[in-house]
Amino acid sequence: IIKAQKPGEPYTPMQPSRSATAAVKHAVLWFRNDLRVHDNAIFHHPAVRGAEKVTPVFVFDPRQFEKTPFGSRKTGIFRARFLKESVEDLKRNLKAAGSDLAIFHSKPEDILPKVAGRDSVVVCQEEVTSEELRLDTKVDEELKQRDSKLVKVWGPSLYHPDDIPFDMESLPEPFTAMRNQIEKKAEVEIRPLLPDPKLLRPEFKDNPGLLGESPSLEDLGFTSDEIGQTEDKRGVLPFKGGETEALKRLSYFTRTGLKTYKSTRNGLIGENYSSKYSPWLANGCLSPRMVYWKTREYEEKTGGQTVHTYWLIFELLWRDYMRFFCVKHGNAVFHLNGPRGRPRNWNRDSKLIRAWKEGNTGVPWVDANMRELRRTGFMSNRGRQNVASYLVHDLGVDWRFGADHFESLLLDHDVCSNYGNWVAAAGLTGGRINRFNMSKQASDYDKQGDYVKLWCPELKGLPAKSVHHPWLMSSGDQRAMGCVIGQDYPAPVKPLRKVFVPNRNGNEGRKDFKKGKAKGFRGKGRVHRGRNRDFITN
DSSP states (O other), X not given: OOOOOOTTOOOOOOOOOHHHHTTOOEEEEEESSOXXXXXXXXXXXXXXXXXXXXXXXXXXXXXXXXXXXXXXXXXXXXXXXXXXXXXXXXXXXXXXXXXXXXXEESOHHHHHHHHHOSSEEEEEEOOOSHHHHXXXXXXXXXXXXXXXXXXXXXXXXXXXXXXXXXXXXXXXXXXXXXXXHHHTOTTOOOOOOOOOOOOOOBGGGTOGGGOOOOOOTTTTTOOHHHXXXXXOTTSSOOOOOSHHHHHHHHHHHHHHTGGGHHHHTTXXXXXXXXXXXXXXXXXXXXXXXXXHHHHHHHHHHHTSOOHHHHHHHHHHHHHHHHHHHHHHHGGGGGSTTTTTTOOOOOBOOHHHHHHHHHTOSSOHHHHHHHHHHHHHSOOOHHHHHHHHHIIIIISOBOHHHHHHHHHHHOTTOOHHHHHHHHHHHTTOSSSOOEEEOHHHHXXXXXXXXXXXXXXXXXXXXXXXXXXXXXXXXXXXXXXXXXXXXXXXXXXXXXXXXXXXXXXXXXXXEEEOTTTOOEEOOOOSSEEEOSOOOOOOOO
């Protein structure tokens, strides 16, 4: 659909042939996870470029706001608000380009054929996972009854599948194998940005009734209490949806944070420890290629590539890997036993799951991260890796409850990145199984306990040496510091037999919670101290 480029060749969109466009009078642009005008492939499909009329459409599918089998609202209030803002911003930007956006609250397979009419084409970004593919089939079947059709274009990744040295179905694993193949092939280039669309020929001039209105949060099924959740000032950033805000953030972080990105990206507090591009990338408000080319522009102005600019692009490549991984493994990514089919006796204790979701496990490092997610819709990459490890390895809970919860709350939920990373965290994709030590991770990344105290104010009076494992304090110290375990702060939901604390020599040992003896680690599995696969928060 998009012409492949040779290195150094200026970009030229494929021109529509007469045979490709002669019969197309009406093209419907179905926006999904590509809520932007810049670098958007759906504007450049031959059928769109040759159509007499073009109707951009977004559909709020009511099924996306229902409860899942795992008990979460599929799209929670943070995601819903961000999505609504993104759609409304897209409408403004399309109007500025001479068009508009028709917005509906309906099932796409019901409304799109009605909007398209007969002998028309509906063009959308290609998705790769089962739920989206089933919807595509339903839409296409309904369109065919009107002698119309659905056409899909590729757009969500940094590298176009046509340009990489392997088929997505034969993706090299693990990530490093894919990265090596791409980075060692000099001819593998990132495509130039697509030009912004020229003046569209909107259907709305003849049929203004198509426009509709964006549904309210109440229309989407949220209660007044949910809608009343105000922005938590402790959050890292006051995220607002839309292409306009995405480009502002890109410009700001490139100027102020990119120069130190790799050194700070495992931070926890503040807006600039990482790029925070992920919510806009996930909703398609920001093109990964736009990030790439703005980063290259920065390098040209500042003396070339650095470890920090390389690492930001490295994270974009992780996003591609997870999407290609889902193409390769299909529905197995969502199965209980994962792509490798490893059976395990999972725990589905509702009390443990609820404590984890609410940030009341009694493990401060876990609770702080889960409370940040619950109140803001965001969590750091470091936090995501740790709370996932805790849920599946310490509590032994079915990993799908965690993935489902993240899907509901995360502003930056991307189905491939989220489920791909969760099934990997559960050890179901092959390779090593990383089990993080919560005490060690907390000590490494929140040494003084500032982050834990920010989100668990019950612990604000505790010294750094006790804040990450307060249950080890004597009852007298607990009373003196105003933090009685089981009263002011929950006791661990599960007895912790392996808690790592510095011993007299400054080395790490295992303190048995019941007997108080410090020993070297002899438990099963590997206690990971290094880098795990990212949850891709950029």
